[in-house]
Amino acid sequence: MTYCVGLRLNSGLVFMSDTRTNAGVDNFSTTKKMFTWNVPGERTITLMTAGNLATTQALISLLEERSKTVSERNPTILEQPTMFQVARLVGATLKEVIQNSATGGQTGSSKFTASVIVGGQIAGGNPTLFLIYPEGNFIEVTDDTPFFQIGEAKYGKPILVRAYEPDMSFEDAIKLLVVSFDSTIKANLSVGLPLDLQVYETDSFAVSDQPRIETDDAYYQSISQGWGDALRTALMHLPSYKRS
């Protein structure tokens, strides 16, 4: 599996994705699942993928028009006038890739499915996020549901539900995401370090930084250890159950 989260904050967007891919437990590797297109001053688009690796790689290749010679490439994702149109393009491309794989005779098509989170800002519009389904349709974040998860979303959801606030700083949002990812990594072998991180500041139309949090990252280790200790302390301070 995979675990990716996109958060919308008042000050911008934060994306985090893991890098583990696997076909069974005896065949796993590290693969980047986060892709960014940037036209300085005009648009920044970030996309994260979960699901069948052949499907998601084909999706990205088609979005980058790798079916054409290098000189003829002019990715249409850079020509869409709005983020809504970007989501439509990604959805249509994803659906096409899955259908092409599925017509080979497989009856259960679920093996080729993938989901995508795409977000960013195009000049004239606000920063936003979309969750795109394998069928090509999609939903957009709202004030009530200001984040999306794809992949192994369950382990890391409780802390997001409880601690997310739209007016968080980027630094606090990254801390929250690290906790959510660490909870998942501790409980599920199919999600693993390193983690890719992308922060987009509203109206910057620029990619600030895209650091990779490696296995031995001191910050990650301090959060992982500190969070475990903090949970045990928090639990200790709650009132004990009184048996009748």
Added chain:
Amino acid sequence: MTYCVGLRLNSGLVFMSDTRTNAGVDNFSTTKKMFTWNVPGERTITLMTAGNLATTQALISLLEERSKTVSERNPTILEQPTMFQVARLVGATLKEVIQNSATGGQTGSSKFTASVIVGGQIAGGNPTLFLIYPEGNFIEVTDDTPFFQIGEAKYGKPILVRAYEPDMSFEDAIKLLVVSFDSTIKANLSVGLPLDLQVYETDSFAVSDQPRIETDDAYYQSISQGWGDALRTALMHLPSYKRS
């Protein structure tokens, strides 16, 4: 779905189960999923079920020999010499029920599946827990894996992984389970209050108490609220990410 957890502690066993059953989101109800057989001074057996309700109810009815007239009933679960034999009996019965349903022509038999946690103590043996699969086979707790979850296990797993200790008191273990259940209930509609609770003290061969934690239970509310506050406080005190 469902969420049930069985914990083995140094001092005994703790069982907790939710009570929500549903067939789609527009048809849900409250059903007890925890069943106890007790022969004072000789054996105490507790069983929890997750999965198709027709399957799990048939399992319990067969274990209680409701196919016979009342005077002829002599549940064999009360005659098994060891907990291992109890697990074999439950596994064989579960497999039989699922196979009986599946032979009606359904090609995907997954709809009739169920899983079971059964635990307890029979005089001469130690308290133990088994997780029984729909195929009738089963695994037993070990010192390395001293608890089992069935149903919607993912949301509530991270806190169990981090805070469980075999030498916990019953009161602290119940507190831990309430937190694990509350994390699940906050994130998934198919798990719901009230919760059933059973504590078994080693060598007591008696059912101490089996309270039901209702929706408006003051203790549950204090843990749910207190845990949310504690998580936010704990997160606040962790070091923030430093962006380069």
